[in-house]
Amino acid sequence: MPMTRRTTITMWRWRRNRLRRRSDTIEAWVLLAAWVLAAPGALVAAAVTTDVSVHRFDQQRRDSxxxxxxxxxxxxxxxxxxxxxxxxxxxxxxxxxxxxxxxxxxxxxxxxxxxxxxxxxxxxxxxxxxxxPSGPATAEATAVSNGALAAAGVTATAYAGTRLVRRRLDRRRMAAWAAEWEQASARWGGRTG
Structure with a gap:
């Protein structure tokens, strides 16, 4: 039995295609924007959180x-x-x-x-x-951990935001699809379902 090969079309949401919907383009732009902003956002959040934590630990050591x-x-x-x-x-x-x-x-x-x-x-x-107060090594390790958690938080927020947008777009697509099937059913005399 001959095997069929599955072809994957890369970046299909960006190409001109009669089957591409407006929601596909919106989804592509949202995903791109989220990850382009999330990568530097995570790095900035990690750096700022680490610096603030190190400063706080240094302040504790100076004040006590x-x-x-x-x-x-x-x-x-x-x-x-x-x-x-x-x-x-x-x-x-x-x-x-x-x-x-x-x-x-x-x-x-x-x-x-x-x-x-x-x-x-x-x-x-x-x-x-x-x-x-924490010693310098413990303070540094805790500060780095805090920075990693901040970066993970930014990344998780970006992921959750894109999932939310995709879920709403999927609902709109399903509603549009159901409406199109209703129109087709009416045209064909109710023989589609």
């Missing part, structure tokens, strides 16, 4: 500094603590900022740590407790 706080009371044992997380319990600490103002707060310590034990924590310029 290590402080040695003192445990104000004995930390609860793991058995009596209400919330144990990562084998540590919450305890109250006291520290002073560079101006000599005393502050109190809560941080995680090992269960049963005695009162008066020095506890290393991080504080901002106002003396408020903050989490330990």
């Amino acid at each position: 500094h290590p402080v040695t706080a003192v445990l104000t009371q004995r930390a609860a044992s793991a058995a009596t603590a209400r919330a144990v997380d990562d084998d540590q319990v919450w305890a109250t600490i006291r520290w002073s900022d560079p101006d000599g103002v005393m502050h109190t707060g809560r941080t995680k310590v090992a269960p049963g740590t005695p009162a008066g034990t020095p506890v290393p924590v991080w504080a901002d310029g106002h003396g408020h407790l903050v989490s330990k």
Whole structure:
């Protein structure tokens, strides 16, 4: 049995063709515009997001500094603590900022740590407790990941937009096709369906 060869006509939406509909041309232009804009848009989004993330991490490192706080009371044992997380319990600490103002707060310590034990924590310029800033390598890796996610978001938005336009164009094409079949059925005496 002889095999038939399937021929694919490239860029058929751009060529002159009596079967090409106006919606085919619109679809081709929408797809082209979406991907021409999405490629540089994704690169710009990645670069901007990475730069903003790096700047934010650098700012966190500049604004925070290590402080040695003192445990104000004995930390609860793991058995009596209400919330144990990562084998540590919450305890109250006291520290002073560079101006000599005393502050109190809560941080995680090992269960049963005695009162008066020095506890290393991080504080901002106002003396408020903050989490330990990320190191340069971790910050850079996180910034690159954020940039990649931003690029993926732009690409996904472009893809979703083209899918939406194509779906609407397909509905219009199907409606036009159904109307044409109705006209043909009326002309042929209702023998088309």
